Amino acid sequence: MMKSKKSYHHGDLRKTLLDAATMIIREGGVETLSIRKLADQVGVSRTAPYHHFKDKNELLCAIAEQGFLLQDQAVKKIPAQYPSLAPAALFEQYVLAYIRFANEQPETYDLMFGREIWKTGTPTDSLKVISKSSFRIWVEWIDELKEKNLFNQEEPTLRIAQASWAALHGLCRLFNDGIYVNRDDLEAIATTTVHMLIQTSE
Amino acid sequence: MMKSKKSYHHGDLRKTLLDAATMIIREGGVETLSIRKLADQVGVSRTAPYHHFKDKNELLCAIAEQGFLLQDQAVKKIPAQYPSLAPAALFEQYVLAYIRFANEQPETYDLMFGREIWKTGTPTDSLKVISKSSFRIWVEWIDELKEKNLFNQEEPTLRIAQASWAALHGLCRLFNDGIYVNRDDLEAIATTTVHMLIQTSE
DNA sequence: CAAGCAATCTTGACACTGTCAAAATAGAAT
DNA sequence: ATTCTATTTTGACAGTGTCAAGATTGCTTG
Numbered sequence: 001m002m003k004s005k006k007s008y009h010h011g012d013l014r015k016t017l018l019d020a021a022t023m024i025i026r027e028g029g030v031e032t033l034s035i036r037k038l039a040d041q042v043g044v045s046r047t048a049p050y051h052h053f054k055d056k057n058e059l060l061c062a063i064a065e066q067g068f069l070l071q072d073q074a075v076k077k078i079p080a081q082y083p084s085l086a087p088a089a090l091f092e093q094y095v096l097a098y099i100r101f102a103n104e105q106p107e108t109y110d111l112m113f114g115r116e117i118w119k120t121g122t123p124t125d126s127l128k129v130i131s132k133s134s135f136r137i138w139v140e141w142i143d144e145l146k147e148k149n150l151f152n153q154e155e156p157t158l159r160i161a162q163a164s165w166a167a168l169h170g171l172c173r174l175f176n177d178g179i180y181v182n183r184d185d186l187e188a189i190a191t192t193t194v195h196m197l198i199q200t201s202e
Numbered sequence: 203m204m205k206s207k208k209s210y211h212h213g214d215l216r217k218t219l220l221d222a223a224t225m226i227i228r229e230g231g232v233e234t235l236s237i238r239k240l241a242d243q244v245g246v247s248r249t250a251p252y253h254h255f256k257d258k259n260e261l262l263c264a265i266a267e268q269g270f271l272l273q274d275q276a277v278k279k280i281p282a283q284y285p286s287l288a289p290a291a292l293f294e295q296y297v298l299a300y301i302r303f304a305n306e307q308p309e310t311y312d313l314m315f316g317r318e319i320w321k322t323g324t325p326t327d328s329l330k331v332i333s334k335s336s337f338r339i340w341v342e343w344i345d346e347l348k349e350k351n352l353f354n355q356e357e358p359t360l361r362i363a364q365a366s367w368a369a370l371h372g373l374c375r376l377f378n379d380g381i382y383v384n385r386d387d388l389e390a391i392a393t394t395t396v397h398m399l400i401q402t403s404e
Numbered sequence: 405c406a407a408g409c410a411a412t413c414t415t416g417a418c419a420c421t422g423t424c425a426a427a428a429t430a431g432a433a434t
Numbered sequence: 435a436t437t438c439t440a441t442t443t444t445g446a447c448a449g450t451g452t453c454a455a456g457a458t459t460g461c462t463t464g
Contacts, residue, residue, distance in 0.1 A: 013413090035452085036449080046452090047415085048413055118380060119312075119379060119380075135382050152397065155397065159391055160394065160398070162387070162391045163369075163373070165372075165376075166372035167365075167369035167395070169376065170369050170375065171365070171372065173315075173371060177316075178320060180367065181364055188361060189364045189368070192357050192361040192365045193365040193368065196398070196399050237422065247442065247443050247444075249422095249423075249424085249442080249443075250442055252423070253442075
């Protein structure tokens with residue numbers, strides 16, 4: 001149970017690997033993470049990580065999981081933070097918080113929702129669970145706002161949640177990838193999106 | 203100028219490479235494309251492609267360019283195809299056409315807007331030009347629809363275009379990646395998105 | 405306290421990748 | 435016919451993920 005760095009058994013390697021890998025990804029993206037470099041940086045042999053993660057894929061999934069937890073946490077505190085805000089304004093804050101996360105840690109966000117895990121790789125069961133529950137938070141939120149007449153009552157809540165999340169997600173990718181826009185316009189576009197999404201009630 | 207397959211000089215290698223690479227990506231995604239396998243499949247040595255494309259990156263950009271051209275073409279013919287449709291319904295068709303392209307050729311779409319080129323790699327100048335012009339088509343479309351009162355007049359056209367495209371793009375990724383939804387619900391969610399985006403006028 | 409067991413870590417190896425440098429080949433221009 | 439140039443090839447290097455076999459350690463049981 002020692003954490004001394006000189007012992008043959010590291011004692012805490014799994015967590016150390018996770019943290020170091022998270023850092024590498026945060027700074028340079030998924031493709032700058034190689035198991036070998038990671039092992040080297042942590043001071044362990046190339047194949048040592050394979051006793052804690054079956055795959056590179058599993059490592060990535062574990063990191064993505066932490067990303068989801070972080071994002072959930074950052075977004076969950078919004079209601080308590082703005083207790084006296086009208087539904088529409090609150091929704092905007094919610095959206096901004098979501099986008100801020102994606103903007104502050106773009107590489108983590110890309111990993112969480114990116115091709116590397118979900119298409120090229122294979123999402124872990126536990127990652128699937130966490131991501132679904134993260135989405136459920138969103139659905140519940142939409143449901144509350146729908147009851148306050150922020151959205152069209154005739155559309156099913158799930159559809160609204162999917163559509164609005166997709167809009168949000170597209171927005172994040174928009175300046176995460178920097179294809180059609182520079183990041184400075186972020187807030188402006190986000191606000192426009194919010195205005196377009198919510199009911200233009202009188 | 204011969205196209206015989208036995209001559210030392212291939213004569214048409216660039217196009218052959220482009221086509222073969224496009225096929226490989228279409229079937230298995232970017233990460234299944236390796237220069238070596240590609241060269242092998244075309245019947246040429248590993249480094250032959252480097253005399254027609256400086257980089258793997260340049261090859262990918264060239265393929266992405268063709269993707270943009272294809273998409274533009276598929277989407278441009280929509281207005282002529284539905285001459286008597288009301289603006290809102292026409293917009294919906296436009297959206298559906300866009301999504302259909304992303305849905306039918308998900309790997310090409312992912313390449314066109316994906317991280318591989320825009321973040322990990324370096325988009326070619328000519329790719330940048332084509333993608334911008336592709337977006338401009340969208341902006342002009344939005345502008346026309348805005349004049350027909352489909353969107354809030356107070357928002358700048360560019361903002362509406364960015365926001366709506368982002369929503370569309372997010373939608374495409376939503377089932378391209380299969381994170382939060384199964385592809386069967388595609389049309390339903392798309393329709394919901396359209397309804398949310400356009401002005402609930404009367 | 406000793407022996408054995410299981411967890412952990414290391415070394416070696418393999419197949420694969422992108423790409424550079426130098427040599428070989430063929431067609432075009434002189 | 436000879437030179438020049440565009441094209442293609444072979445050889446090489448550094449890097450990757452990961453499997454198999456061996457080494458080392460700490461924990462558990464007798």
